[in-house]
Amino acid sequence: MLGKWFRTAHRAPLKWRVTPLTRNLHLGRDLLSELSARQLIADVTRPDDLIQHLQGGSRTIYAGIDPTAKSLHAGHLIPLLCLFHFQLRGHNTLALIGGATALVGDPSGRMTERSLSEKAQIESNTATLMEGIQQFFSRAAEYALHKVPSPTTSAQLQVVNNLDWLKDLNLLDFLRSTGIHFRVNHMLARDSVKTRMSAHNGITFTEFTYQLLQGYDFYELFRTKGCTIQVGGSDQWGNILSGIDLINKAEGDSAGTKERGFALTTPLLTTSQGEKFGKSAGNAVWLDEKLTSYLDFYQFFLRTMDADVERYLKMFTLLPVEEIDSVVREHERQPGHRLAQKLLAEEVTLMIHRKEGLEAARVATNVLFGTDYSELHARDIVKSLVNDPRLVFCTEDELLGIMLPNLAANFGLTSSKSAARQLALGNGLYLNNVPQPDIYFTLERSHLIDGQVAILRAGKDKHLILALH
Structure with missing residues (x-):
């Protein structure tokens, strides 16, 4: 079964089945075409089967969030917006907080071992992230009402914590029911493990087992909530495949002819030079205005380089791709006006911080970077710079x-x-x-x-x- 799986798991070309996009997301286009056109797909398993699967009715999709920080940051927007596109099409979405797996530490994308987090801090972060995720989907839905005519409203978001099913898991039972389906040679072949094995300090057994726990999460959601699709960053590809392999071995038919479960990974947030953004990179742009002000959030997107702005507009907004293409063409004619960057900053700030946050960012930008103060008012200036040390x-x-x-x-x-x-x-x-x-x-x-x-x-x-x- 495992060998067959790897023959069917492959990178999806970015230009497959791209159809014209309009503002209405529900006029016969398949969802994967839209995600591909928006450059939200890094890898996907069995894309033709996934298209048919999505056309067969409402499905359940999940993405995991690591609670090692107390707020969502801009890097989280990519998988969360991918989930939101599913929700706009009437599919049910799950956001999983890794309250248990964060206590172990994910080795993906790291050359050194993570410091084990304190339980109390993980619990506190989990609570604030649950609120942050609910707020993101609520505000994204408000934003979509003005961008997408007649979005589907019946789809549901659930936020779950894997500590709920992993905290009482018996080690012996886990080894017998789950560990038996994993082969060490295949686990060693994962990129995240190979990278760490090549490092001076190698990898601990604790981190080595992370892929089993994440795989078990997918299997648990498949079994209890009918979840068939996992979305994650491109560094999670191997971990997601572990979950799909477990589902197929634990729940598949005896002949092994019917594959179950799908993986869809999104690109990591980087610049055109490959520079990463996020907590680990030390340059996170937080969605919580107490950690990153309205002004700094707005300015982060306003400072986007020309080489990145088209990609960011497609990934981070719900503007029609044709409209984005038109704006980019105008921007290329007059790059000094930075029309594309201004549109990007306004759209993303509006989605995350609503009209009040966008207006505060505009006022603060005028105060700090503008030349005409004639229309500024004291009350707006103070409001726009709350928590700013200046x-x-x-x-x-x-x-x-x-x-x-x-x-x-x-x-x-x-x-x-x-x-x-x-x-x-x-x-x-x-x-x-x-x-x-x-x-x-x-x-x-x-x-x-x-x-x-x-x-x-x-x-x-x-x-x-x-x-x-």
Whole structure:
């Protein structure tokens, strides 16, 4: 059975069965064509069989989330949006939090062993991630209402925790019922294991068994919830195949002629240079605005390179592919206007943070990078920069009647008062985007935006926003 499986598991070409896309996701196109056109497929097993399987009625699909962090990040958006495309087509979706497997540690994509996480931290992360996943699907559904006419609403999302079925699993029973179906030589052949085996410290038995536990998850969801498709990042390909192989061996027919279960992997979030984004890479862009502000989230997508922007628009938004192609063509004619990047930043911020978050990001962007402050209001400025260290609240005594260079030094915009004065003399000290060369210029309430906020800038891009309590 295993040999037969590997002959049928193969990489799907990105151009198979691509049909014209329109805003309506429900006009006879197969789902895999749309996912392929949006570059959301890295690998898929038995694509023709999967197409027929999806056309046979509502199916159940799952993706796993590792609770080693307390928030979702931008890298999670790719598999979650893939799940959401299934949900838009009326399929049921499962998000699995690895509350048990996180205690073991996934070796995939790593050259060194993960530090074992504390149980209390995993439990806390699991709770916040469950809320974050529910929020993502809720907001994505709101976003889809304005992008996709008549989306299917009967499909359900369930968030489950594999600790619920793994915590009481008896080791002897597990070895007899599950371990018996795995061959060590095949486990050693997995890329994640081979990579670690080649490293100086090798791989521990704990991490080596991870693929059995993830395989068991797929089998458990297949058995109890009728789940037939697993979605995951491309680094999870081997682990997903382990689950499919277990399903086929434990539940397959005696002749071994009927394959069950499907794997679909998505690309990892990288730049065109192959640079990764995420918690492990140390540059995660979090979906929680307390960890990554509206501004920084928006700016992350606004700073997308030209080589990446078309791919990101297709992956991260629900805009029709034809519309994206048109925007990209316009962008190529006038790349300096960055039309594609602005559209990408607005669409993704709208989906994740709703209209309020997008408006806050726009205001903050204008404050920090714009040139026209005439339409800015103090209340909006403060709201847009909540939790940003550049926003400082102060009293009237701390702000009014004080010379501008002294303010710059007092609040850390410059290293000293003399440095601030030198900056002012060189037209490098700004108040509300206007240079103030007078080193004796004293701030009064009339100088404040709406009598409440002063925006100081040192040089081109160092800002300080002072707001009265």
